[in-house]
Amino acid sequence: MKHTISVLVENHAGVLSRISGLFSRRGFNIDSLAVGVTDDPTVSRITIVVNGNEYIVEQVKKQLNKLIDVLKVKIIEPEALISRELMLIKVTASADTRGEIIDIVKVIGARIVDISRNSLTVEITDSADQLELLQDLLGPYGILEVARTGTIALEKGVHSIHNK
Amino acid sequence: MITGAQAMVKCLENEGVKDVFGYPGAAICPFYDALADSDIRHILVRQEQNAGHAASGYARVSGRPAVCIATSGPGATNLITALATAYMDSIPVIAITGQVSSEQLGRDVFQEADITGAAEPFTKYSYIVKNAADIPRIFKEAFIIAGSGRPGPVLIDIPIDIQNKKLEFHYPESVAIRGYKPTVEGNCGQIKRVAKALADCKKPVICVGGGVFFADAADEVLQFSQKLRIPVVSTMMGLGAVPGGYELFLGMMGMHGVAASNLAIREADLLLIVGARIGDRAVNSPDAIAKNTKIVHIDIDPAEIGKNVGVHIPLVGDAKNALSRLAGEVGALDFSEWAAQAAARKKPGEFPARESSVNPKRFMSMLSDAAPEDTILVADVGQNQIWSANYFQVKKGRFLTSGGMGTMGYSVPAAMGAKCACPEAPVFAVCGDGSFQMQMMELATIVQHQIPVKIVLMQNARLGMVRELQSNQYQGHCTAVFLDGSPDFLKLAGAYGIPASRIASDAEIPQALEALFAAQGPYLLVCDVDPGEASL
Missing domain, CATH: 3.40.50.1220 (TPP-binding domain)
Known part of the structure; x- marks a missing residue:
């Protein structure tokens, strides 16, 4: 089962390697990991999606909390989760196929960010499922390359990682 | 203004450090230069790993973080086993390593090793110092982190140019580490x-x-x-x-x-x-x-x-x-x-008499009976460890060993550390002829710094615990466990000027113990043990 974990960490060198080292050392599987600075420039937020049972998730949380550079860890329950991921996907497009691709992009709520004689680059910001759906739909036209950010997430409502 | 190196020494003095264990090299020379002006005693080990184990023994007996020092590159990497050993057993060790100059970091210059990266899985926390002005705060944090909560080793890696930079020294009374708040008070x-x-x-x-x-x-x-x-x-x-x-x-x-x-x-x-x-x-x-x-x-x-x-x-x-x-x-x-x-299910030890060898369980039991209340016994790893654990009864002293990591070569340096931390207590190291040969260079340290540790060497000319494993689980196919070529340990001790004796029967135990306890300085007692002797 997939679990989304929000982690606030000290924003300094070496922190990411401590976290990724912990995951590989303890045999935790990371689905995705995204890092960025928060409203406090000394603090970064890492969003990790892990695959595992309850025991694994509990261990991940406890082991993360042990790291001195980790300030807060919160497992976001699936029902309270707002999660987004950004994907850029470059697809082969000729005069014949361009129209069909633009239709797909419109329906799925993505947008075209670059166009050339033989290609289209599409940006989509959505849940991981929708990203995969788009990728699946564009597959037949010939995908040239894909870049994804990994999932970031916040809790619904007024709750935040700062309160329980 | 003082140099970073002088600040490092002052930090240690502020933490009440009396003894440190180390081995110098080019990248840590500024620190050693400053250390010479301090009252802190430096004990020169003969291999960096043993500086780490000695600090471990010292920390366990004193209950406070203890310090080991090494230079960059191989000096630092030699510390890793000791750090891993301390980490597994939650021992507060502070490791200080020299590092190549900041501007050369990452270019694979002479004796450069990414020690914070390499030791990351085996440290509670680690620092690479980028600014000399951070030295006081970092040392304060390191001692707090190492010694509080679940204790563990902390590494401070300091490039040589930072050791030479000047700073205004002020040692903080306390520091707040926002990501570190161990729960002390139970719910x-x-x-x-x-x-x-x-x-x-x-x-x-x-x-x-x-x-x-x-x-x-x-x-x-x-x-x-x-x-x-x-x-x-x-x-x-x-x-x-x-x-x-x-x-x-x-x-x-x-x-x-x-x-x-x-x-x-x-x-x-x-x-x-x-x-x-x-x-x-x-x-x-x-x-x-x-x-x-x-x-x-x-x-x-x-x-x-x-x-x-x-x-x-x-x-x-x-x-x-x-x-x-x-x-x-x-x-x-x-x-x-x-x-x-x-x-009622406790059973007194049974010790079938040995005539041409020493029954190691009987020996440990008799050593236990004869030992003063405050005796500290440091067991190595292998059969000697199990005999010690089961037949030496701690009274008011301590039993030290590498429990989690099972690091051979722990006993003699850890015993040195324990003896330095607690000079009035009798300190014994018990090891086998396998583990002894991983640490026998430390006999020189014992002599040089007059650390009167008593060593009991159980000699069975085998890596006994592996031999036992091979006998029981590998159909008796014993391989690579024969310690042929070992030196005459009595002569070896003699070469260091350490008195030594050997016993080869149970009958000799009382006399041997007498000599062991009577010796004022270090002593080596070799017990001939039958290769077939079992751990349990």
Whole structure:
């Protein structure tokens, strides 16, 4: 089962390697990991999606909390989760196929960010499922390359990682 | 303004450090230059790993973080085994390593190694110092992190140019580390739940681990056990938490433990684990126990609770705090009957007489009887460790060993550290002829710095524990366990000017012990042990 974990960490060198080292050392599987600075420039937020049972998730949380550079860890329950991921996907497009691709992009709520004689680059910001759906739909036209950010997430409502 | 190197020394002085163990090299020279002006005693080991083990022994006996020093590159990487050993056993060691100049970092210059990266899995925390002005804060943090909560090693890597930079020195009284707040105070509700579980159970057992020492909770454990009449078992790391001769102490548990302990755990309906992580050597199949036994786990590290054994009542906090409050919470309970039943299964050691070799169990038992109350015994790893653990009874001293990592070559340097921390206590290192040869260069350190450690070497010309494993599980196919080519250890000791003797029968033990105890300085006693001798 997939679990989304929000982690606030000290924003300094070496922190990411401590976290990724912990995951590989303890045999935790990371689905995705995204890092960025928060409203406090000394603090970064890492969003990790892990695959595992309850025991694994509990261990991940406890082991993360042990790291001195980790300030807060919160497992976001699936029902309270707002999660987004950004994907850029470059697809082969000729005069014949361009129209069909633009239709797909419109329906799925993505947008075209670059166009050339033989290609289209599409940006989509959505849940991981929708990203995969788009990728699946564009597959037949010939995908040239894909870049994804990994999932970031916040809790619904007024709750935040700062309160329980 | 003083230099970074002078600041490092001042930090150590501010922390009350009296002795450090190390080995210099180019990248740490500014620090050594400044250290020469200090009253801090530097003990020059003969290999950096032993500086780490010596600091470990020192820390365990003094109860405070102890310091080891190495240069960059190979000096630093040689420390890794000692750091890993300290990490597994939660020992507060501060490792200071020199590093190549900041502007050369990452270019693979001479003696450059990414030691913070390499040691990351084996340290509680590590620093690479980028600004000299940060030195006081970093040292203060390092000592706090190493010595508090669940203790562990902390590494400070300092490039040579930073050691030479000037700074305004001010040592902070305290520092706030926002990501580090160990839970000391156990939760009230949980303590009440434990008290209720104790009131509801019939056959409780207390299981102590190494955490009891750093929480300074040995007295609380003993009083709790005495008051409620609860039998006590111990992991290898917990040995000595209650006196070995205490009537309700059943002995070491686990793979190499005694039957009385393991049977008591199997029969118990409540297991009160205090400062132990229930490693695989202590409990073979924790899930089987958790099925029939209510598990209460007191530990300062929340990540240990539920990691190896399913827990019914977790209690995160300091063992001393938790136990003293628990003692106030439980009513008048009395488990005398069960305790007597469990203690009745304790068996006195049986030592079939050996005529052309020494029975190592008999030897350890006699050493134990003859040793003064405050004796510190440091066991190495292998059969010698099991003989020591099961037949040496700690009274008011300590039993030290590499429990988690099982690092051969631990005993002599750790004994050196223990002796430096506690000069008035008799300190013994017990090792085999395999492990001794991993550390025998330290005889020079012992002589040079006049550290009167007594060494007992169990010589069976085998890597005994591997030999035993091969005999039992590999159809007796013994390979690569024969220690042919070992030197004459008496002559070796003689070459260092250390008195030594050898015994080859049980009859000689009393006389040998007399010589061992009478020696004012270091001493080496070699016991010829039959290669077929079993661990248990």
